[in-house]
Amino acid sequence: MQEIKKAFDLYPMSGVTTNPTIISKEKRNFIDILKEIRNEIDEDKMLHVQVISQKAEEIVKEAEYLKELIGGNIYIKISVIPEGIKAIKILKKKGINITATDIFTAEQALMAAIAGAQFVAPYVNRIDNISGNGVDVVVQIIQLFKAHNISAKVLAVSFKNVQQVHQVALAGGQSVTVNAEVMDKLLSHPLTDSSVEQFISDWESVYGKGKYTYDVSHIEINN
Structure with missing residues (x-):
């Protein structure tokens, strides 16, 4: 949770993506964790939450449960297995937002998007680890979506x-x-760090350590 707080404090964040592995490492109530995240990031930010079921009817049940209990701008993550695609079709009609996950090929992404997923999540580094090219898969997905006028977006995951x-x-x-x-x-870049250090050193040599722009308007400089 501290990493989420830091990220939303410092950076331009759109939301949080969770998965069963990350959640299970916390070793406490699943719903409590999700509610804490929702409270931290506000209602309008995206929260992507993955279901566990492998049968369409159960996937739909989980999705409706999570939507009702967590609320806000929630996206249900569904694996691109046949029963998952079936569930995506059903949930699309119910107006529930979907992120198709566990994607390793452009064809999987295309199928999920046509079924109704708003986001598709290709696993970039995991594709690289099986002698594939994760970035090329992302490129192919984007090309397919443009060619077929599909509005779904790429939410790329698994980076090293x-x-x-x-x-x-x-x-x-x-x-x-x-x-x-x-x-x-x-x-992060070493030249950025050195530039900041140089600016501060030059400033403090004239205006004094710990002085900011709003502190020095009345200070006279002896030349």
Whole structure:
């Protein structure tokens, strides 16, 4: 929760993406965790929550339960298995937002989007780890959506470095989910740090340590 608080305090965040593995590491009540996240990020921010069921009817039941209990701008994450696609079709008619997940090919993303998913979540680094190219899959998804005039968006997930995020952004991916380490590194650069240090050193040599712009308007400088 501290990482979420930090991210929303510092960065331009659209929402939070959860998955069963991340949630289970907390070893406490699942719904309590989701409610805490919702309270922290406000009602209008997206909260992507994954269901566990593998049968369409149960997926729909879980989705309706989570929508009712958590509320706000919630997206139900559904795996792109056949029963998941069936559930996406049903939930689309019920007006429940869907993020199709566990995507490893452009065809899976296309199928889910046509069924009614608003977001598709390709696993960039996991694709790389099986000798694929996660960024290329994102590119293919975007091309297919444009070719078929599909409004669904790419929410790319599974990143290990800034370069992957950079390439997905260049490809036109609309959203990414990253961990705290990658998030911080998106802004990190040694030349930025050295520039800030130099500016502060030059300023303090004249105006004094700990003085800010609003402190020095009345200070006279001896030349």
